Amino acid sequence: MDPYEKRSNPWGDVERHVGRYGAPFFIPEIIDHAKGSYVYTEEGRRILDFTSGQMSSTIGHSHPEVVATLQESAGRLDHLFSGMLSRPSINLCTHIAETVTDPLTKVIPLSTGSEVNEAALRMAKQVTGKFEVVSFNRSWHGLTEASAGATYASARKSGLPGTPGQLAIPTPYEYRPDFVDRDGKLDWQKQLDYGFAMVDAQSVGSLAACIVEPIVSGGGILVPPSGYLAALKKKCRERDMLLIFDEAQTSFGRTGQWYGFQHDGVTPDILTLSKTLGAGLPLAALVTTAEIEQKAYDKGFVFYTSHVNDPLVAAVGCTVMDVIAKENLIVAAREKGDYLAAALKRLVEKHEVVGDARGRGLLQGIEIVKDKTSKERSEAIGDRITARCLELGLHMNIVCLPGMGGVFRIAPPLTVSYEELDEGISMLDQAITDVENTL
Ligand SMILES: Cc1ncc(COP(=O)(O)O)c(C=O)c1O
CATH class of the missing domain: 3.40.640.10 (Type I PLP-dependent aspartate aminotransferase-like (Major domain))
Known part of the structure; x- marks a missing residue:
């Protein structure tokens, strides 16, 4: 059997045969391949992977070595x-x-x-x-x-x-x-x-x-x-x-x-x-x-x-x-982490729904709230930002556990380029703005 065979009606196969193990399957698209900081869907969409897969692919997907x-x-x-x-x-x-x-x-x-x-x-x-x-x-x-x-x-x-x-x-x-x-x-x-x-x-x-x-x-x-x-x-x-x-x-x-x-x-x-x-x-x-x-x-x-x-x-x-x-990735994580952290602090200043930014190196987080004064958690706003990011081409993960929700974990590969960081930050900024405009 060809593991990559494109059978018709894959979502029917999913419905019938793929067991569920917790949260819903994340996106309504099938991933075809992944390279460096991106994953690519069968429809040909390129998605910037700001979670390094399940927080694991720190040297990028399919590193040649x-x-x-x-x-x-x-x-x-x-x-x-x-x-x-x-x-x-x-x-x-x-x-x-x-x-x-x-x-x-x-x-x-x-x-x-x-x-x-x-x-x-x-x-x-x-x-x-x-x-x-x-x-x-x-x-x-x-x-x-x-x-x-x-x-x-x-x-x-x-x-x-x-x-x-x-x-x-x-x-x-x-x-x-x-x-x-x-x-x-x-x-x-x-x-x-x-x-x-x-x-x-x-x-x-x-x-x-x-x-x-x-x-x-x-x-x-x-x-x-x-x-x-x-x-x-x-x-x-x-x-x-x-x-x-x-x-x-x-x-x-x-x-x-x-x-x-x-x-x-x-x-x-x-x-x-x-x-x-x-x-x-x-x-x-x-x-x-x-x-x-x-x-x-x-x-x-x-x-x-x-x-x-x-x-x-x-x-x-x-x-x-x-x-x-x-590839000197430890120093890279420090330097790119500082760059990312500074950009995330700017999002805190700019957006009422971004309450806090924190982290170390290329393990950063932003906390989504209803407003900065009440600091009330808002999983709904976080979910909408996640969905908008995905439409724009950015994969973000929000901690969505009951009573713990509202924190985006941002952990791109250590091999991420500054251009890719800029691209991700700009999509995130856009997604937050778009959601804020509907509140
Ligand atoms: C800190 C920590 N420890 C352990 C685990 C469990 O690892 P695994 O999913 O590989 O069993 C996870 C998974 O997310 C984790 O984040």
Whole structure:
């Protein structure tokens, strides 16, 4: 069968045969191919991809070096028995360890974000001999058992029992502070103290780990205030809990460092990498210290999956890291990120419905509100801007989770050009203007 065969009535096939897994399918057009910063529809429409696919394609779609690696590896070394090692997987582990801060030296290559968080939580529980897990109330860590247990942004209201021992703390959100100082600004230390007082009150005395993103992406592009992550680590240390950073979206240069946590100088006990590592292919990695890895091994830790250490995607991961280094994409993310952030700040000044702009590097967000004074969330306005952007040729993603809506995540590939950034900003500006004119 030709996978690209253009059967008649594809939407009939979709209706009959394609299962749904959450939000509706995004656009009423079929994507034919993708290249660099754009995706192209079968009708020949070009759409600027300001979300890098599912926040993953950081070196652009179908980067020629990734294509070459895939072609070579597919014909040389595709998949192996899980107990066998190959050069690509050894080299990937070594490359990652060389870019992560010491003492994180041990790497396990896996496939997806949910899966690697599952592995990290299993490891933390096994090493500490405890089972309770703390995470932010606006978190998204995945959809498998333990990663979904630590996720509060979505999918909790299934009516089914959850994983025991899950505890939430409030997410630091400077635009909407819940604990305030005398000036009305977020008092994050008070918020954190309160969060852990609640954790201590509810805990049965078995706190194993705390898992957070160094920038909470799905929860609304929330950059923690300076000092927050260090204080969080202190809370973990006081309770002999392991600290896990989930860097699905913040690693491999996107925020202007190899890894998001390097901005804060706070090293986690376990680091989980996914989306951006394979730059669109299913590749993830758990990174931890030699000491934790040894303890886990001694205690019989098992995460023996069919695709652990798979060579084909590991080869892609090596190429992605090479491209980031060779094309100087970390510096590019910093410089283009500053350029994008300045343009987004101008949108805040210009439009009443743009309440805030925030982010780091090429992970930016704007928050849509009814008006700046009330700061009332407006998912409806956000949805209309998204639709208008798409008509104009820009793909934007708005966080549209109940009670969390109204934040656009803007994360173009690090390979984006300044012209493409200008084009995207201009379409976004136009879309906001058009929607504002109808309010
Ligand atoms: C921070 C974070 N962690 C984990 C996941 C889950 O990754 P995956 O969808 O690859 O299972 C996501 C997905 O959006 C994510 O944003």
